[in-house]
Amino acid sequence: MDIDTEAAGPERAGTVEWTVVESAIGPLLLAATGRGLVQVGFHADPARRERMLDRLAGQLGAEPVECASGRLAEAVRRLDRYFAGERDALDLPLDWTLTTGFHRQVLRELATGVPYGTVVGYGELARRVGQPGAAQAVGAAMGANPLPLVVPCHRVVESDGGLGGFGGGLETKRQLLALEGVLPAPLF
Template sequence: MTDTQGEPGARAAAAPRTWKWTVRDTPVGPLLLAATDAGLVTVAFHARGRTADRALARVAERLGGGPAPDGRAAAADGHLARAADELDRYFAGVRSPFTVALDWSLTGGFAERVLRELARHVPYGTTVGYQDLAVRAGDPGAARAVGAAMGANPLPVVVPCHRVLESSGAIGGFSGGLETKRALLAMEGVLPQPLF
């Protein structure tokens, strides 16, 4: 996973930024992908209608701008193409890490630290508990904050919050819905495939 900014919490200038987006059909439903020139900035589940509109509005609000006109933000186009290719390979069962550059602009602080730890050290087909992830992120008492960070993850699947489980082994929550989390974990061999 390529990080596009030095230290967690580092941010670009406050000037509006250009970005591009697309919707990609996947086995877990349509995913909205948005990227800046720095990297992939968001992935949103169930990306049709109002859900897609809300995801796009959130990106516009946080980045202070709107999608780039055609012919601009060529790097964003490249990041979108790379993300789409890597997601296609992921959903085809290819066990390789995501290498698309990530733009962490939609997160920060402890949540960003936790998400970076998750992206770097919880590979395909493995899981981690909320408590263990809190310890790895340097704050053993922050298991609930880890849960909040997972719920606010702007880059699900690529930053694999579906791999975070309760300490009891229970599946826990998921912003994309529990059915989606189960499908992703089954695809990675962590849970059995559904019978129907």
């Protein structure tokens, strides 16, 4: 992941482009600024997509426009490769505007320190960012992750082996972990 793409504040000078792509886990909303991918949204049916875009407009201070320049073409190609099983397919430029502070610190560690096909516990991730007692706060950071899948919060599990939560739903988390070889694929 290109974690060096920084954002000092909301995107105001440029545009936010979006598209919806079909994937093995359902429709995904992708949004990008000139800095990089800024949001990934699960289950992007038309009603949910509109809510996500309204919220994104408020957060970034720019009205999202449907993909006009091809800014998202590489992200779409890489998602296709990811769902085909390619390990490093999601190494994309990221815009971290929608996350700050502790959440950004945790998500950056997740992006760089938990590779494809591995998992980490909430407590271990808290320890890695220097806050060993902050497992619940790590869970909150996962829930607020604006870039799920690309910043792989599906790879964060409970210390007892449970899946934990997931904004895209536990079945989606199971599917992603099975794709990466962490869990066995369902029999039916």
